[in-house]
Amino acid sequence: MKSIVIAIVVIACTGSVPAMANPxxxxxxxxxxxxxxxxxxxxxxxxxxxxxxxxQPDAPARLAQKVMKGGTGVWGVAVMPANPxxxxxxxKQLVHWILSLK
Ligand code: HEC
Known part of the structure; x- marks a missing residue:
């Protein structure tokens, strides 16, 4: 019985989660x-x-650009390098995930 429940849970999870979750x-x-x-x-x-x-409705687009190109000055003096x-x-996927965190 227990193994059946586990099997169902595994199938349910692998079926609904996209190939790579954002974290x-x-x-x-x-x-x-x-x-x-x-x-x-x-x-x-x-x-x-x-x-x-x-x-802020324009935040996702702006932040996606910043993630790709890097930048500084918003949070302090540390620099985020470009992420080619x-x-x-x-x-966009990463920013969408970040902005959904609470
Ligand atoms: C080498 C360190 C480093 C790496 C790697 C890095 N970041 Fe950053 N990130 C920073 C720093 C430093 C800031 C603050 C920049 C500023 O003050 O403008 C920042 C800021 C941000 C912000 C906020 C930008 C803003 O204008 O408010 C987001 C979103 C973000 N990072 C996402 C990411 C994502 C997604 C990745 C992976 C692709 C990533 N970062 C990789 C150092 C890094």
């Missing part, structure tokens, strides 16, 4: 080297980013 993408693209969800590392905590841009390993679609 995995953030790890794979090295974002988490400088960022954490709940605390500042070198870059701002992703939750702080989400709070700062809440309710991230495509525009991936940048």
């Amino acid at each position: 995995d993408l953030a790890h794979k693209k090295n974002c988490m080297a400088c960022h954490a969800i709940g605390e500042k590392v070198i870059g701002p905590a992703y939750k702080d980013v989400a709070a700062k841009y809440a309710g 390993q991230v495509s525009e679609a991936e940048a």
Whole structure:
């Protein structure tokens, strides 16, 4: 009985989760080297980013560009380097995930 339940749960999970969830993408693209969800590392905590841009309709597009090209001056003097390993679609996906954090 127990194994049947586990099998159903596994099927349900693998069926509904996209090939790569966004936290995995953030790890794979090295974002988490400088960022954490709940605390500042070198870059701002992703939750702080989400709070700062809440309710700003143009934020996702702007932030996706910034993720790709890098930049500085918004959160302090630290610089985010350009992330050429991230495509525009991936940048949008990552920003969408970041802005959904609470
Ligand atoms: C080498 C360290 C480093 C890496 C790697 C890095 N970041 Fe950053 N990130 C920063 C710093 C520093 C800032 C703050 C820049 C500023 O103050 O303008 C920042 C800012 C941001 C912001 C907020 C931008 C703003 O204008 O408010 C987002 C969103 C972000 N990073 C996402 C990402 C994503 C997604 C990745 C992975 C593709 C990534 N970062 C990789 C250091 C990094």
